[in-house]
Amino acid sequence: MQLPELTTTAELLRTAYDVHADRDWMRVDGEVLTYADLAEQVQAVEVALVAAGVEAGDRVALYLENQARWPVIQYAASSLGAIFVPLNTRYGPRELERVLDRARPSVLVWGTEVYDRSTLEGLEEMRRRLPWLGTDCQVVLCGPDADAVDGARSFESCLAVSDAARLRSAVERMEAAVDGHGPAIMSFTSGTTGDPKGALLSHRGCILRLFMWTRRIGLRPDDCSILGSPLFWGFGCVMNSYGGPLIGSSTYMQRRFDPADFLAAAQSFVTHLQGAPTQYELMLNAAGGGAPDLSGLRIIQFGGTGGSADLVRRLRSAAPNAVFVTSYGLTEGGFVNTWTDPDATEEDLATTIGRAGDGNTVAVMELDADRPVGPGQVGEICVSGPSVMLGYYRPEGGGAHAGWLRTGDLATWDEWQEMTIVGRLKDAFRSGNMNIYPEEIEEVLLDHPQIAFAAAVDIPDDRLEAVPAAVVVSAELTHDQVAAYIAAQIADYKRPRRVRVVDHIDLLPMTPSGKIRKRDLRQAWRDWVTDDTVVGR
Numbered sequence: 001m002q003l004p005e006l007t008t009t010a011e012l013l014r015t016a017y018d019v020h021a022d023r024d025w026m027r028v029d030g031e032v033l034t035y036a037d038l039a040e041q042v043q044a045v046e047v048a049l050v051a052a053g054v055e056a057g058d059r060v061a062l063y064l065e066n067q068a069r070w071p072v073i074q075y076a077a078s079s080l081g082a083i084f085v086p087l088n089t090r091y092g093p094r095e096l097e098r099v100l101d102r103a104r105p106s107v108l109v110w111g112t113e114v115y116d117r118s119t120l121e122g123l124e125e126m127r128r129r130l131p132w133l134g135t136d137c138q139v140v141l142c143g144p145d146a147d148a149v150d151g152a153r154s155f156e157s158c159l160a161v162s163d164a165a166r167l168r169s170a171v172e173r174m175e176a177a178v179d180g181h182g183p184a185i186m187s188f189t190s191g192t193t194g195d196p197k198g199a200l201l202s203h204r205g206c207i208l209r210l211f212m213w214t215r216r217i218g219l220r221p222d223d224c225s226i227l228g229s230p231l232f233w234g235f236g237c238v239m240n241s242y243g244g245p246l247i248g249s250s251t252y253m254q255r256r257f258d259p260a261d262f263l264a265a266a267q268s269f270v271t272h273l274q275g276a277p278t279q280y281e282l283m284l285n286a287a288g289g290g291a292p293d294l295s296g297l298r299i300i301q302f303g304g305t306g307g308s309a310d311l312v313r314r315l316r317s318a319a320p321n322a323v324f325v326t327s328y329g330l331t332e333g334g335f336v337n338t339w340t341d342p343d344a345t346e347e348d349l350a351t352t353i354g355r356a357g358d359g360n361t362v363a364v365m366e367l368d369a370d371r372p373v374g375p376g377q378v379g380e381i382c383v384s385g386p387s388v389m390l391g392y393y394r395p396e397g398g399g400a401h402a403g404w405l406r407t408g409d410l411a412t413w414d415e416w417q418e419m420t421i422v423g424r425l426k427d428a429f430r431s432g433n434m435n436i437y438p439e440e441i442e443e444v445l446l447d448h449p450q451i452a453f454a455a456a457v458d459i460p461d462d463r464l465e466a467v468p469a470a471v472v473v474s475a476e477l478t479h480d481q482v483a484a485y486i487a488a489q490i491a492d493y494k495r496p497r498r499v500r501v502v503d504h505i506d507l508l509p510m511t512p513s514g515k516i517r518k519r520d521l522r523q524a525w526r527d528w529v530t531d532d533t534v535v536g537r
Contacts, residue, residue: 007180010079020248045076056081061105112143198393221248234331276433277307294319328353334387360385470496
């Protein structure tokens, strides 16, 4: 396949339907779907969206846990020239409201159950707080009790369109009119500040990155990839979602990560593992201390870092036929910007992120100038090229990105331009495979009227490397009350695992100008007795 043949996601999918119709597309929930099944389902949802009045440039938002409908809705929206907006199902009410109010979708597809919990009460509360959800947005419900909300429609009722043949002609016209350089996806990311921003990703940019990534890892039509992470991730809704259709390979989708099932699939029919080091550790632990036989695996891919050298060695021992790749990227930069060489050592896979991949330019730049640093010097990773985002979404227009994209990640590189991440430009840190922004946690805590001061930092964790911890100044609240408050306001992975309540700010390490000394605060956690409350999952 020559890359210039494909300029939009609709063209990519039509090629998959035509060339791979009888091949497996997806295994999920005990069902196997072919590319012919996919074509039929996408076309039905396209007709339903047109019937709902969706036009090019409209936003179609999706709040749903992993299932076959998820990529079907995504494919249908983007193919019509609408902008697909995946919503993080681990967001709390405050975060969802902020993201939805910025995106202002014309259609919101909402799962009535997420992680075995009903979401309908939260939806009703959001509709009260965001009146436009009831007037300017069609809410479509998927799952149990889909007919229980006034003013909303069930997903099944939307598919029952009486004049589908006429609308199919409109679908074809809309697909043909899509500009490949225009936005296909609005992926909300906290960037380097913790403030959600909608990164606009073009059809063409996504396809270019997909092409380079699948070529680099050597994905083939006879491969089966496993998806154990949520599709709402930027990587999930592009690389995981469209990688199979580009190549004609299949995907085994977990609704949520299950280490034992992940291991069983890797021992039988899956050939391509993709995940974070934490997931691979849990997979190996599921073997119960034995050495699993993963000889059927061809590709093992790490996101961000390869974890420890010991983890890489254990995986190589279990999967002697696999090629190992560590990659690095961010949503705004096109997801995969660097990758390690095929002959990388265990130490290289564990400690480096490789060098720039094809398609984009990646460099370690001086912090205050667009000049590369020398070998061994610390600078900021910067990215440019056609896969970089168009810009952050602004309803009034503008916000276009130009030039180098500064990632906020600090790194060194050697004379072969192989990079090693050494830290973050700001206080943000990673917990497992998630970005955590202390400022965001502090903002939520300070919204409580009985909290006078709050400071959040990262503390070491054996499983996730680092987790958030917070100190609050309050004369009235107990640890349990703070725990209950924060648990209701913010995504579970952002919740401080440790909370300490003090009654006076003088008990905290402060600078003469009244700012918290976060380095000293991190050290203080090692010295405090464990009278703090665990708030995490």
